[in-house]
Amino acid sequence: MIRKPEVTMAILAVFFTPVLWGSMVLVMMYSHTANGRFPIPFDALPHVELIVLSLFIGSILGIGVDALIRHTVHRRWPLVYEVVAGSPVQEMGPEDDQKKYQSEWDKKAFAEVKKYQARDDVRREFIANLSHELRTPIFNIQGYLETLMDGVKNQTTRKEYLKKANRNVDRMIRLIQDMEVLTHLESNKLELDRQDYSMISQIDDVIEQFVDRLASNNIQVIRDFDSKDRWHVWADRERIDQVIVNLMSNAIKYSKPEGGFVRLQLKRENGQISFSMEDNGIGIDQQNVTRIFERFYRVDKSRNRGKKVGGTGLGLAIAKHIIEAHGQYIKVQSSLNLGSTFTFALPESKDA
Numbered sequence: 561m562i563r564k565p566e567v568t569m570a571i572l573a574v575f576f577t578p579v580l581w582g583s584m585v586l587v588m589m590y591s592h593t594a595n596g597r598f599p600i601p602f603d604a605l606p607h608v609e610l611i612v613l614s615l616f617i618g619s620i621l622g623i624g625v626d627a628l629i630r631h632t633v634h635r636r637w638p639l640v641y642e643v644v645a646g647s648p649v650q651e652m653g654p655e656d657d658q659k660k661y662q663s664e665w666d667k668k669a670f671a672e673v674k675k676y677q678a679r680d681d682v683r684r685e686f687i688a689n690l691s692h693e694l695r696t697p698i699f700n701i702q703g704y705l706e707t708l709m710d711g712v713k714n715q716t717t718r719k720e721y722l723k724k725a726n727r728n729v730d731r732m733i734r735l736i737q738d739m740e741v742l743t744h745l746e747s748n749k750l751e752l753d754r755q756d757y758s759m760i761s762q763i764d765d766v767i768e769q770f771v772d773r774l775a776s777n778n779i780q781v782i783r784d785f786d787s788k789d790r791w792h793v794w795a796d797r798e799r800i801d802q803v804i805v806n807l808m809s810n811a812i813k814y815s816k817p818e819g820g821f822v823r824l825q826l827k828r829e830n831g832q833i834s835f836s837m838e839d840n841g842i843g844i845d846q847q848n849v850t851r852i853f854e855r856f857y858r859v860d861k862s863r864n865r866g867k868k869v870g871g872t873g874l875g876l877a878i879a880k881h882i883i884e885a886h887g888q889y890i891k892v893q894s895s896l897n898l899g900s901t902f903t904f905a906l907p908e909s910k911d912a
Contacts, residue, residue, distance in 0.1 A: 572622035575698055581614035582705035583725070590708075590718060625694075628739055694735065697728035704728075738874040742855065745881035752796040752885060756909040759791045759833065763824055766804050773812050778819025785826035792909035793833050799882045800906070803890075804837070806875035807902050811839040820899075832888075832905040840899040849894055853880040 588600045704725040712718045744750040767774070767781055774781060785791065793800075811822045823838040844852060855877040883890040883904045894900035 570622070572618075572625050574618075575694075576621045577614045577618035579698060579701050579705070580617050581610055582702075582709070583729075584610055584614065586705060586708060586722065586725075590722070625736070628736070628743065694732065697731045700728045701725045735874070738878060742874055742878055742881065745878065745885060750885060752799065754794055754796055756792055756794055757797045759793055759826060759835065759906075760785075760787060762797060762801065762804065766801065766808055769805065770808055770812065774822075777812055777815050779812060779815055780819075780821045782821055782823040784823050791826050791833055793906040794909045795886055795906045796882075799885070803879040803882050803904070804835075806879050807837045810875070811837060811841060811900075814841040814843075814900075815839065816841055828908065829905065831908055833908050834903060834905045836901055836903040838899065838901040843896045843898050843900055844892075844894040845896045849892060852876055852892065853890075 585602070585605060588605055589602060590599055704721045708718060708721055712721065741750070763783070808822065820840040823836075825834075825836045825838070827834045827836075853876050855874050880890055886906060888905050890902060890904040892900060892902050
């Protein structure tokens with residue numbers, strides 16, 4: 561399929577076109593404007609123009625998503641790309657293995673084939689996860705639109721369905737944006753805007769963003785550092801904001817029903833400032849700890865205890881690459897039912 565992008569683009573266009581058409585029809589039928597231009601009765605809608613416009617935009621989206629997928633796979637796993645795009649690799653049995661091991665060259669070739677097969681498994685898992693993340697909001701939108709088109713008389717219900725459809729559209733947009741950011745990070749194309757700034761003000765800003773969610777989940781924030789000290793770092797503030805916001809969001813998502821705490825700590829270590837965020841949430845078992853920075857990877861959803869866990873599944877993958885772009889590493893320590901601690905360090909500002 562990689563060798564035939566037109567097939568992939570056609571499939572994606574088939575997904576996008578009806579969603580776009582239905583969205584435009586609903587907007588024209590249920591929107592109310594002061595000049596009386598909307599709403600428009602269904603029979604009076606410009607159906608031909610809407611279909612053509614939906615096909616055009618759907619094709620553009622199909623081309624964009626197809627290019628993003630192929631670009632990501634080619635950049636991230638070039639050897640896998642060659643295997644998938646070329647001839648399929650044949651499995652070898654024990655007797656065939658013995659015959660192939662007649663020369664050193666055959667041994668090396670066989671090792672390369674095994675390597676390609678292992679990376680092909682990674683490719684399949686990635687494509688399956690991406691397909692799932694796109695399919696879920698698309699089917700949700702389709703369900704809401706079909707229900708509305710069947711006729712919902714209650715105005716409140718109609719507005720609620722439109723809001724839910726819009727939330728799923730926003731989810732798709734966030735997914736594509738996160739994929740674009742992740743692609744730039746993995747290909748080392750993201751330019752960092754390093755500057756001298758205070759991590760105290762950054763932490764305060766993040767807490768302010770989550771003040772309502774922290775209160776509703778009965779979570780106490782503990783600042784384990786001297787707020788009078790000058791905790792200045794040399795880093796890209798906007799990107800580090802993304803990291804801390806993602807960590808705080810996860811700490812709230814995976815908190816226990818009875819609430820708990822989030823401890824923020826700053827330390828100086830060898831000319832660097834170490835930041836750590838500790839929570840006493842549901843934690844992660846050891847078999848999942850090593851995989852939480854993989855794109856789309858989520859731990860067992862049954863442990864969420866009924867909490868609604870959203871997001872694109874790319875947050876920690878993006879956080880990992882942002883920290884690595886600063887020449888550092890993000891670490892995690894976690895125990896099931898006890899909580900998690902995420903830690904990373906940034907260069908301390910020379911003017912500090």
